[in-house]
Amino acid sequence: MTFLSGIARPAKQMQRLMVMDVCRRLDAFAPLPEYQYIGFGGFEFVDFDLAHRLLHIDRLISIERDSSRKARYEFNKPYRGIEIQFGHSNEILPELDYSGLSICWLDYFDHLEATVIQDVSDLALRLQPGSMLIVTLNAHPDRPADSRREKLAGRVGEVTIPPSTTDARLAQWGLADIQKQILLNELQTACLGRADAAEFRSVADIYYSDTCQMQTSAFVLVSPGLVRSLEAARFSELDQVREEPVRVVVPSLTRQEMAFLNAQLPVPPGGELVAEWLEPRDLTTYRELYKWYLEATG
Amino acid sequence: MAEAVVETDAKRVEAKPEREFFISMLTRDIELIPAVLDLVDNSVDGAQSNKGDAGNLASFWIKVYADKDRFEIVDNCGGIEASHAREYAFRFGRPSDAPRNPGELGQFGVGMKRALFKLGSKFVVQSTARQSSFRLPVDVPVWAADPSPDWKFEFAEVEEAQSNAVEDCGTTITVSDLHPQVSHDFSTTDTLSRLRANLQLRHQAAVRNGLEIQLNEERIEPVSRELLLGEEFQPLHWLTSFEADGDAYELRVAAGIARDDDEEVDLEAPEESLALNKAGWYVFFNDRLLLAGDKTPLTGWGSATAAYHPQFRQFRGFIDLTSPNPGSMPWNTTKTGVDEDSKAFRVVQAEMFKALKSTMTVMNRVKNELAGDQDPSELISAIRQARMTVIEELPVRDRFLVPARPTVRNDRKNIRYSVSLQDFEKVAEELGTTQPPEVGRHTFAHYLNTQVTAPTR
Numbered sequence: 001m002t003f004l005s006g007i008a009r010p011a012k013q014m015q016r017l018m019v020m021d022v023c024r025r026l027d028a029f030a031p032l033p034e035y036q037y038i039g040f041g042g043f044e045f046v047d048f049d050l051a052h053r054l055l056h057i058d059r060l061i062s063i064e065r066d067s068s069r070k071a072r073y074e075f076n077k078p079y080r081g082i083e084i085q086f087g088h089s090n091e092i093l094p095e096l097d098y099s100g101l102s103i104c105w106l107d108y109f110d111h112l113e114a115t116v117i118q119d120v121s122d123l124a125l126r127l128q129p130g131s132m133l134i135v136t137l138n139a140h141p142d143r144p145a146d147s148r149r150e151k152l153a154g155r156v157g158e159v160t161i162p163p164s165t166t167d168a169r170l171a172q173w174g175l176a177d178i179q180k181q182i183l184l185n186e187l188q189t190a191c192l193g194r195a196d197a198a199e200f201r202s203v204a205d206i207y208y209s210d211t212c213q214m215q216t217s218a219f220v221l222v223s224p225g226l227v228r229s230l231e232a233a234r235f236s237e238l239d240q241v242r243e244e245p246v247r248v249v250v251p252s253l254t255r256q257e258m259a260f261l262n263a264q265l266p267v268p269p270g271g272e273l274v275a276e277w278l279e280p281r282d283l284t285t286y287r288e289l290y291k292w293y294l295e296a297t298g
Numbered sequence: 299m300a301e302a303v304v305e306t307d308a309k310r311v312e313a314k315p316e317r318e319f320f321i322s323m324l325t326r327d328i329e330l331i332p333a334v335l336d337l338v339d340n341s342v343d344g345a346q347s348n349k350g351d352a353g354n355l356a357s358f359w360i361k362v363y364a365d366k367d368r369f370e371i372v373d374n375c376g377g378i379e380a381s382h383a384r385e386y387a388f389r390f391g392r393p394s395d396a397p398r399n400p401g402e403l404g405q406f407g408v409g410m411k412r413a414l415f416k417l418g419s420k421f422v423v424q425s426t427a428r429q430s431s432f433r434l435p436v437d438v439p440v441w442a443a444d445p446s447p448d449w450k451f452e453f454a455e456v457e458e459a460q461s462n463a464v465e466d467c468g469t470t471i472t473v474s475d476l477h478p479q480v481s482h483d484f485s486t487t488d489t490l491s492r493l494r495a496n497l498q499l500r501h502q503a504a505v506r507n508g509l510e511i512q513l514n515e516e517r518i519e520p521v522s523r524e525l526l527l528g529e530e531f532q533p534l535h536w537l538t539s540f541e542a543d544g545d546a547y548e549l550r551v552a553a554g555i556a557r558d559d560d561e562e563v564d565l566e567a568p569e570e571s572l573a574l575n576k577a578g579w580y581v582f583f584n585d586r587l588l589l590a591g592d593k594t595p596l597t598g599w600g601s602a603t604a605a606y607h608p609q610f611r612q613f614r615g616f617i618d619l620t621s622p623n624p625g626s627m628p629w630n631t632t633k634t635g636v637d638e639d640s641k642a643f644r645v646v647q648a649e650m651f652k653a654l655k656s657t658m659t660v661m662n663r664v665k666n667e668l669a670g671d672q673d674p675s676e677l678i679s680a681i682r683q684a685r686m687t688v689i690e691e692l693p694v695r696d697r698f699l700v701p702a703r704p705t706v707r708n709d710r711k712n713i714r715y716s717v718s719l720q721d722f723e724k725v726a727e728e729l730g731t732t733q734p735p736e737v738g739r740h741t742f743a744h745y746l747n748t749q750v751t752a753p754t755r
Binding site for chain 1: 538540541542641644645646647648649651652655656659662663696697698703
């Protein structure tokens with residue numbers, strides 16, 4: 001079996017780094033080493049490596065479905081402290097300990113579907129205020145085009161789809177927008193039952209594309225007593241946190257071109273990158289994303 | 299001056315209710331059994347108020363008689379003082395200055411009157427309390443036909459300034475001239491069975507606390523509130539407090555697996571189990587059972603990954619929600635259902651969703667490990683060694699204590715196939731086992747040893 005290494009996919013890696021930057025701001029709620037990190041590490045545990053090195057989190061739990069390959073997962077885990085739990089997320093997530101703070105990154109391969117909604121709705125009731133929930137989903141439009149709404153309904157149920165959703169609206173990144181809306185609705189509905197009146201606040205949305213379109217949404221759980229911590233986190237000041245989702249597009253540049261552009265960065269207010277042989281959209285993209293691009297591509 | 303009086307009368311617009319209309323509206327939104335339960339509620343309230351230092355209710359009893367000719371409820375739960383009857387008990391609606399006892403079930407001030415009007419055309423309330431006694435008969439059609447705007451009843455007998463012994467205090471309510479439908483219903487086995495089941499379920503805590511309740515001279519027994527507990531297997535049990543809409547609540551949640559009767563846990567034959575109807579959530583508000591064996595979306599069942607299936611027939615979940623103010627309980631006016639829109643119920647619902655999900659995860663593991671090749675799995679063994687324990691005695695924990703999941707071995711292969719029940723039973727009897735995995739292993743081993751690895755002839 002061959003697969004594209006998670007490390008070799010620059011857009012996905014840039015997305016990971018952006019998410020880690022967002023997670024750093026959780027230190028406004030509590031010191032980051034007090035958090036536990038829960039995710040789906042795969043064989044390479046890339047996000048676990050980042051969570052441990054960049055966020056200094058020691059309690060790391062990876063959920064893997066295929067227990068017949070336990071030896072391979074155990075061989076590949078980069079740190080002794082990573083605990084691997086084997087089973088479907090639907091079964092493992094309710095069994096974990098949520099008495100402390102958590103960063104929970106559910107990095108799914110597939111589109112939003114009923115089992116994902118079950119996972120997030122269940123977590124919405126268990127996570128402690130100050131925790132972060134990150135969900136990555138496949139956002140590639142279905143085919144044929146006139147079947148998009150029907151297929152979405154088949155995955156999540158007709159009642160969860162926003163009323164104005166049409167096949168046309170689900171084209172390009174429209175499916176990502178609708179999936180985000182459904183997720184937020186489900187989280188907010190689940191939170192109605194929380195005795196502490198905590199609610200999820202949407203913090204960041206990142207759309208990226210490697211082999212297919214993907215989306216990542218980050219939410220932080222905030223109770224009335226943590227509103228000041230939310231303000232202190234200043235998520236909105238991050239470059240990757242905007243009104244509209246950040247689109248991660250990886251410009252194709254040579255190292256010589258990158259060095260030339262880096263020498264102009266950061267651009268002073270009102271200024272522009274100058275390189276007349278490059279496409280303007282590549283210059284714009286590079287200017288917005290170069291910090292993560294450099295780190296992602298080494 | 300005369301001119302001024304005429305002007306006032308001309309402006310008057312009549313709005314007083316007709317008694318007949320009032321009775322029909324009052325009795326419209328209550329069914330027969332909830333009406334009887336309202337009367338029993340009052341007696342239970344009386345017992346709770348008068349238990350004093352005893353702590354339990356063992357000295358109190360309530361006897362309900364229901365047949366085609368009459369309905370009667372007799373209790374020794376303390377009686378109603380004449381002054382209370384005179385000022386409060388027979389008013390329609392609860393005056394704001396009426397005294398209230400914490401935890402009292404009665405809340406809206408209409409239960410007794412509504413129930414009596416629902417049952418029949420004539421009723422007599424006789425009561426002896428510590429300081430007074432009275433007898434109050436009502437002929438409902440006569441009362442309803444009275445055009446007087448002065449709404450009142452009248453004692454036929456009343457004595458006050460008494461000093462009555464505690465054991466002589468109690469109330470007897472007799473309803474005669476039952477309405478035709480009520481008379482018919484009380485003559486049917488179905489109604490009496492449902493009434494018995496409701497009495498059994500709805501005053502669980504009081505009955506467990508010693509209160510004796512009889513229906514037609516048969517005692518009501520308490521329903522088990524127990525879950526399996528063992529050294530290696532511990533169910534969910536937690537207590538929490540919360541506030542909702544300005545009211546304070548205490549909540550107990552217990553969920554896990556129950557064994558049916560004293561038999562061995564039959565984890566492999568779900569569809570034949572008689573325990574199917576017992577599975578589900580039991581929700582108590584201030585010790586009154588609102589939901590029994592609920593398996594609907596109201597309590598978390600029904601979605602794609604949480605649909606009820608016979609494999610979950612041993613699920614039991616218990617909710618105890620209490621509040622000192624019965625007016626804050628998230629139930630409807632007849633106390634027969636929940637108010638789904640209330641914040642308090644949403645909090646309860648969220649706790650049920652969590653507990654249900656966790657328990658289903660364990661039960662799915664049981665199913666998978668039964669079908670697996672570990673013989674027996676540690677989880678199955680732990681469950682079989684567990685014992686039924688009342689929920690109040692369960693250790694507090696928000697996650698199941700269960701043995702770790704077994705490692706899936708990739709040097710093994712599962713074999714699955716169906717055979718006729720008759721053939722299975724013949725082979726199983728020959729092998730001395732009833733377990734399909736054991737039959738499979740024996741028969742495979744037999745073939746392997748005799749046909750594959752047998753010595754060459």
